[in-house]
Amino acid sequence: MFKRFFLILILLTIFAAGSAQPADPADYPTLTALEQAVIPVRDRLLLGRELLGITEIAPPPTEPETYSLGERRSFKALNTSVNQIFQFEAELKGIGEHIYIWIDTRSDVTIENAQGLADIFDSKIYPETRDLWGVEASPGIDADTRVFGLFTIGLGSSVAAYYSSSNTYPSEVVADSNEHELFIYDLGAAGEDIDAWMVQSTTAHEFQHMIRDNMNDVQDSWLNEGLSVFTQLYLVYDDGAWSATAYQDNPETQLNAWGEGNTGAHYGGASMWVTYFYERYGLKALQTVSLTNLPSMTAFDHYLQAAGEPGADRLFADWVLANWWRDTDLAEG
Known part of the structure; x- marks a missing residue:
């Protein structure tokens, strides 16, 4: 009975609001201006020059670098619990048509699991997410059409993964940039079976962010x-x-x-x-x-x-x- 009464009360409120005479927008010029204002996109290259005094920015590469399975590289990630950047070494354990899978060398994730995630990214996550929303920046800052999936340890107590546009800027402008289009995952949340459905789901989530950053940031x-x-x-x-x-x-x-x-x-x-x-x-x-x-x-x-x-x-x-x-x-x- 209460639920029915509450429903009627809400409907009456909605209809009453709908029958009220709308205010003339001219009566609220500041509100109208705020609603219609388009905030300029933050141009970090321009800000770097104007506010940081940066005068020299190396041109981006015109050809992608070639990587091989087993290769090791250093990367940077953010520990959100203490708001600190840390550096670590990762090994390339999976290569897909559209993604590289790099694994922190402190982890025992297998090549099979890494390649499994690369394969499902190529066959499902990549095409279906692009069909939904558009495309990521491709080729990206590194001239590569592949994105990076980077797995490490210690992103913070409440972070399973993240995408940051900071990694798509040259290091002269953003000192901690990895200079790749990439997602960073926490192995504490993902576990070593990184081709499991939960990690696939997280990848779809982060790939939407990457596409959004390119399509409508x-x-x-x-x-x-x-x-x-x-x-x-x-x-x-x-x-x-x-x-x-x-x-x-x-x-x-x-x-x-x-x-x-x-x-x-x-x-x-x-x-x-x-x-x-x-x-x-x-x-x-x-x-x-x-x-x-x-x-x-x-x-x-x-x-x-x-x-x-x-x-x-x-x-x-x-x-x-x-x-x-x-x-x-x-x-x-």
């Missing part, structure tokens, strides 16, 4: 993460359910923000929003929004109003109600 963090978790779900790696539960346990979590506390709830809210939009309007609509050069919620509002829909505020109200009711038999889910 002004996207807000919360939406970028939502698109990555959606990618895991869409590619039938369904481990995103844990974050949805985290959000449902903390529904007060702000959707269009990214805090330092309960990140699980942020991942969950973002992925549930993206999935709800996809189920309501389809994949092409989501792809269009993902490429819109507008702040996150404004991008949804822009698409919806162009399609003759009420807008993002109304969709958000529908989404909140759907999360509370959780009944797919109701109209529109």
Whole structure:
């Protein structure tokens, strides 16, 4: 009885809001200007010259370097728990058509496991994620069409893997850059069976970030993460359910923000929003929004109003109600 009463109350609130006279945008010029402002992309090369006084930047290579199985190289990674960069040695243990797999020499990951991940990246993760979102920078800063998958130890207590655009800049501008398009994984989270489905899922997540960095790097963090978790779900790696539960346990979590506390709830809210939009309007609509050069919620509002829909505020109200009711038999889910 209470649930039915609460549903009626929410519907009355929505309809009352929908029947109110909209405010004239001219009454709020500052708000309108903020909503329409396009923040310039951070150009780290330009900033390096202007703020760091950098005058000499070596030209990028025009031909990729050749690597062989068993070769060893030094790399850098970030320990997020102490916010410190550390250096380590890694061995090349897997080579695919589109990826190199490098393993920290302190680990016992086998060539078979490394090659297994390279193979599944080539056959599934690479083509399907590109079909969804577009392409990574290829060739990248190293003139190579292959990306790097780098496995090490000690990324921090809460990090399974990460992609950082810092690695795509020359070391003159970003001193700790590896100067490759790469993902970095923590072996403490991945384990030694790095071709397991969990690592495949993580790879799809991080590859979306790499593509997003090339296709639309002004996207807000919360939406970028939502698109990555959606990618895991869409590619039938369904481990995103844990974050949805985290959000449902903390529904007060702000959707269009990214805090330092309960990140699980942020991942969950973002992925549930993206999935709800996809189920309501389809994949092409989501792809269009993902490429819109507008702040996150404004991008949804822009698409919806162009399609003759009420807008993002109304969709958000529908989404909140759907999360509370959780009944797919109701109209529109």
